[in-house]
Amino acid sequence: MATNAADSAHREVTIERIANGAFAAVNSRGGRLTFGTGNGTDFTPTELLLAAIGGCTAIDVDILTTRRAEPESFEIRVDANKVRDDGGSRLTDIEVTFLISFPGGEAGDAARAILPDAVKKSHDRLCTVGRTVELGTPITPRVA
Numbered sequence: 001m002a003t004n005a006a007d008s009a010h011r012e013v014t015i016e017r018i019a020n021g022a023f024a025a026v027n028s029r030g031g032r033l034t035f036g037t038g039n040g041t042d043f044t045p046t047e048l049l050l051a052a053i054g055g056c057t058a059i060d061v062d063i064l065t066t067r068r069a070e071p072e073s074f075e076i077r078v079d080a081n082k083v084r085d086d087g088g089s090r091l092t093d094i095e096v097t098f099l100i101s102f103p104g105g106e107a108g109d110a111a112r113a114i115l116p117d118a119v120k121k122s123h124d125r126l127c128t129v130g131r132t133v134e135l136g137t138p139i140t141p142r143v144a
Contacts, residue, residue, distance in 0.1 A: 046082065046091065049133075054078040056129040057096060060122035065100070065115055069107035075099040094133070096123075 016024045021037040025048075036042040043051065054076045062074065076098055080091040098119055102108035123130060 049091070050078040050080060050094075052129045053094065053127075053133065054096060056127040057119070057122040060126045061098065061100070061115070061118045064118035064121065065102070065111045068114060069102045069105075069111040071111070072101045072103055073099065096130075 013025045013027050016026060018024055018034065021039055022042070023035055025033045025035065033048075034042050035045060035048055038044040058074070058076050061076075062071075065071065076096060078094065078096050080094040083090060083092050098115070100115060102111040125131070
């Protein structure tokens, strides 16, 4: 029986090598996402990180705003600069842009009114991915 990610505080994915420069991330529920080095159309790990930041905040903002109205359009763009310096390769200047519109009328007005607060709550407290990146969590490499 597959477990729901919300059932436990522990999170895990397994990375499998498919071919030279091609990999798959597999979760405990059987989901599979392929990625690679950027030679094909698959996402790179850096793009997956940006997608995780955008996706996490998208879920938060969607939940909070759609209680009032369904959006007419909902897009989040995540931009960053990749640098290589004395600290190694990393991203800087990560920016998340919310391009969301709601219909006219009272419900749309209510959703528009709460949008800035929903974005702030996601950024400051709710989005696990964004909070982890901003706070900086150590990573422990281990060879088993």
